Amino acid sequence: ELKVEQNPLFLSMQEGKNYTIYCNYSTTSDRLYWYRQDPGKSLESLFVLLSNGAVKQEGRLMASLDTKARLSTLHITAAVHDLSATYFCAVDIRHTGNQFYFGTGTSLTVIP
Amino acid sequence: DAGVTQSPTHLIKTRGQHVTLRCSPISGHKSVSWYQQVLGQGPQFIFQYYEKEERGRGNFPDRFSARQFPNYSSELNVNALLLGDSALYLCASSLGDSRTEAFFGQGTRLTVV
Numbered sequence: 001e002l003k004v005e006q007n008p009l010f011l012s013m014q015e016g017k018n019y020t021i022y023c024n025y026s027t028t029s030d031r032l033y034w035y036r037q038d039p040g041k042s043l044e045s046l047f048v049l050l051s052n053g054a055v056k057q058e059g060r061l062m063a064s065l066d067t068k069a070r071l072s073t074l075h076i077t078a079a080v081h082d083l084s085a086t087y088f089c090a091v092d093i094r095h096t097g098n099q100f101y102f103g104t105g106t107s108l109t110v111i112p
Numbered sequence: 113d114a115g116v117t118q119s120p121t122h123l124i125k126t127r128g129q130h131v132t133l134r135c136s137p138i139s140g141h142k143s144v145s146w147y148q149q150v151l152g153q154g155p156q157f158i159f160q161y162y163e164k165e166e167r168g169r170g171n172f173p174d175r176f177s178a179r180q181f182p183n184y185s186s187e188l189n190v191n192a193l194l195l196g197d198s199a200l201y202l203c204a205s206s207l208g209d210s211r212t213e214a215f216f217g218q219g220t221r222l223t224v225v
Contacts, residue, residue: 042216042217092210102147
């Protein structure tokens with residue numbers, strides 16, 4: 001059974017600080033996606049990582065993928081309050097582009 | 113351009129009843145998938161349809177069924193509702209290619225009482 005685990009589950013950090021969210025998965029895949037979800041809202045796509053060593057950056061967020069370690073990271077630089085949300089990683093093991101197995105989610109709160 | 117649209121946004125049903133949820137994908141997208149998100153958890157994959165054919169099914173009972181129409185819109189049906197079916201049901205549309213992202217609708221909040 002595929003397992004996708006994130007840690008930490010809850011993260012409270014001060015504005016201006018850096019932190020990393022980790023996503024481990026239990027089977028071979030080179031398709032890893034990151035999504036953001038605000039309370040009561042739907043999922044917003046952040047990054048699509050398609051190969052070993054892929055790195056993508058958007059603003060204060062940077063995502064990377066190590067398929068050999070079955071690990072993806074989401075790094076937050078100089079956090080701001082607007083980044084408060086729940087972040088999910090998702091694995092697509094069948095490469096169909098829409099059969100995602102989501103992680104447990106990391107609830108991030110940025111404190112002013 | 114319109115994004116993924118789902119209807120209804122909220123729904124209250126009684127145990128044992130049947131429910132139909134609807135999804136219209138982004139124009140040009142041929143793949144629609146359905147996910148169930150229970151409060152406090154990550155979404156769980158239910159079905160994927162591509163070009164009107166079922167492409168994948170998650171670990172859900174036969175009470176759950178879906179279909180995709182010629183215009184690529186989709187319906188999710190759930191029979192014999194249980195209290196545990198209460199969740200946010202999300203629809204996602206994509207081109208059907210894993211190299212591109214999938215876009216999610218705003219969801220249907222189903223409450224079973």
